Amino acid sequence: MPHKILVAQGGGPTAVINQSLAGVALEARRFPGVTHVYGAREGVRGIVNDDLIDLGQETVANLEAVAATPAAALGSTRDKPDRKYCQEIFKVLKAHAIDAFFYIGGNDSSDTVRIVAEEAKTADHGLRAIHIPKTIDNDLVGFDHTPGYPSAARFVAQAFAGANLDNLALKGVYVAVVMGRHAGFLTAASALARKYPGDGPHLIYVPERTFAVDRFLADVKATFERHGRCIVAVSEGIHDDKGEAIITKLLGKTEKDAHGNVQLSGAGALADSLCEQVKAKLGISRVRGDTLGYLQRSFVGCVSKVDQREAREVGEKAVQYAMLGAGDGSVAIRRVGDYAVDYPLVPLETVAGKTRVMEDHLISAEGADVTPAFADYLRPLLGADVLEVARLRAAKVEKAGVLSGDVT
Amino acid sequence: MPHKILVAQGGGPTAVINQSLAGVALEARRFPGVTHVYGAREGVRGIVNDDLIDLGQETVANLEAVAATPAAALGSTRDKPDRKYCQEIFKVLKAHAIDAFFYIGGNDSSDTVRIVAEEAKTADHGLRAIHIPKTIDNDLVGFDHTPGYPSAARFVAQAFAGANLDNLALKGVYVAVVMGRHAGFLTAASALARKYPGDGPHLIYVPERTFAVDRFLADVKATFERHGRCIVAVSEGIHDDKGEAIITKLLGKTEKDAHGNVQLSGAGALADSLCEQVKAKLGISRVRGDTLGYLQRSFVGCVSKVDQREAREVGEKAVQYAMLGAGDGSVAIRRVGDYAVDYPLVPLETVAGKTRVMEDHLISAEGADVTPAFADYLRPLLGADVLEVARLRAAKVEKAGVLSGDVT
Secondary structure, eight states: OOOEEEEEEOSSOOSSHHHHHHHHHHHHHTOTTOOEEEEETTHHHHHHTTOEEEGGGSOHHHHHHHHTSOSOTTOOOOOOOOHHHHHHHHHHHHHTTOOEEEEEESHHHHHHHHHHHHHHHHTTOOOEEEEEEOOTTOOOTTOSOOTTHHHHHHHHHHHHHHHHHHHHHSOSEEEEEEOOSSOOHHHHGGGGGOOSTTOSOOEEEOTTSOOOHHHHHHHHHHHHHHHSOEEEEEETTOBOTTSOBHHHHHHSOOOBOTTSOBOOSSOOHHHHHHHHHHHHHHOOSOEEEEEOTTHHHHOTTOOOHHHHHHHHHHHHHHHHHHHTTOOSEEEOOEEEETTEEEOOEEOGGGTTTOOOOOOGGGBOTTSSSBOHHHHHHHGGGGOTTOOOOOOOOOOBOOOOSOOOOOOO | OOOEEEEEEOSSOOSSHHHHHHHHHHHHTTOTTOOEEEEETTHHHHHHTTOEEEGGGSOHHHHHHHHTSOSOTTOOOOOOOOHHHHHHHHHHHHHTTOOEEEEEESHHHHHHHHHHHHHHHHTTOOOEEEEEEOOTTOOOTTOSOOTTHHHHHHHHHHHHHHHHHHHHHSOSEEEEEEOOSSOOHHHHGGGGGOOSTTOSOOEEEOTTSOOOHHHHHHHHHHHHHHHSOEEEEEETTOBOTTSOBHHHHHHSOOOBOTTSOBOOSSOOHHHHHHHHHHHHHHOOSOEEEEEOTTHHHHOTTOOOHHHHHHHHHHHHHHHHHHHTTOOSEEEOOEEEETTEEEOOEEOGGGTTTOOOOOOGGGBOTTSSSBOHHHHHHHGGGGOTTOOOOOOOOOOBOOOOSOOOOOOO
16 A cells, blocks of 8 residues: 655646645545555656655645645646656655656546556556646547536536626627637636527537638627627637638737647737727627636636535545556546446546547537526536526517607 | 616626616616616617517516526617607607616716707706616725625635646646726736636736836846746737837737727637737747637636625616616615725715726836735735635655756
């Protein structure tokens, strides 16, 4: 049974990643054989730099307060370790006699765990290596959903519920861009903002379908003619039939990150460009664009209680699997009821480096909306305390018959 | 005592404007002499179009549900009535024998109420005309603050609290643009996001001070060198020493609205331009920009309970003033304790068409931050249930001494 534990956090922060951290730290304390619970600063980078902190010196009250705080309390990294990097990780783990390693992150992180576990086996160093899932993109293969997604989805749904009402009060076209490079789950969550007939978003574009600017304009025109307004949800990752990002097409240039990916988040250019298209081509005057940006993963005060609970539980389960000798793996979430889940330990190979996208039955046939099956899938994840909005019922008053009509 | 009441909502929606509407409708029902409570669809436009609904046919449950819903349930308008328009308003009021008129809005709306009241006096038609305050800009002269501002301020503070943590986990420069053309109160609210030493926002730029791009870059550079990161809050209305909007300077073009104002909201260009300046001139690679956009006034699920209560009360007080014959006026909010308020009826002339900006003692001497006096001013408005965030306390683990240093 492991004695020295190390936990780290990788990739983009979420509203509940610290729940998993607290789950690991607090659960590990329950095992009398555990002598040390360390955390690495700034993900795997903190390991290779041997920059560790002692979570055994944290109070329960502070761990609980951190658990309820968004972002990544240990710090994170965008480093994507190759084998050489993983060997460096293993070297530090071995030097500290760490025999259980937990990495909270997405599919890149699970790949890191996989390689580190291999290195340990090669060196005959007893190490339990467990991947704890986290990503607002909801793109881990074999998972019903991933911790972090429900809270971000809730933010998106509440943002669109409000934007829909705002746009109903002052009518026009409203385009909001949502995070998601390959998977449209987060953008799709905007559908849960609808309550009354005619509510937006009226159009939802996910990266699982080809985006054509002409088709988009035709969709907006038809919606605007029908409702006198139009709310659009767009994934940042929309692309044309050749796979070229729409933002690149519209702007003619883009920034690329260290991995050669087009920089999508942290700029409002896609929303602005789409709005300009609507103004120029459709002649609609009130056109507004928002980019939900970092708020959708870090806003303080928007969390799904279901997500909170599950993020805590995957951390706890990871420690239990490590302690009870279940082997290396990733703690998956499987839906086993309506609504209930289990947390099986699945092989790292089934998760590592793979990307799930929205299944076909979740996207409407014409490609600019989601299906009722998607709403059924997402609704229980948002928690029972979803906020309701209401409209007036509007019994009209008979006109007094004095209109001159010369003002409007 | 009035028998027929009309209420309307004008200008930009807020999180609590429907509290004031419910306050009017529910309070009016308490007076046996009141036979009709009407609402105008889409502000004053609904009046001149004689497009009214009967709020007497709304249930209490639905009015309460609407009260808890953001945006403007009656619909709103950006129309800024001149005297001729106000005469049309008065014509419809008279035709319906309306003897009490309530308009929920900002300083333009109070001016409309003022002119309509004058028309009524000229025509010798008994009309009580009351302005009920509302604006996230907090820019009404003679008010301690305006309903709508505390909830929007809470959103801004929570957004920056989250962005600060996110940026702490993945370091870089983060610039977020906040609404506010002339008044920086909403941008200033970002200061309430700070808790720990070194927390952002590190720089806050309000439109009450001249913005110089060179000075901004020097400020960012100094902060980045000190903290390894930098969070910036910027008002959309920042301008240079000649009064030209920074967005116009950086972009070389802008859209203007019907009133000839530069279109500031509903686009991400200012944040993007400032980020590009930081990347190009300071050579910092991880630079991200967000524009809080419409979420700050319409997000479902971010409201100050103090704001909710006060917005309800100004609606109720407006009806009481009209019923008890206090004359025309605007229902102001005065701070009379720490924290307690009164709602005096003030003359429309003291509010109408005037704009309050941040007082000098609320802005730091060097102009890139607020003072502790601002935090003292804002804190009670956010409500007692402000969300706390927490950090780990980070007891360092002694290094194992195996670093090769060849990965990083």
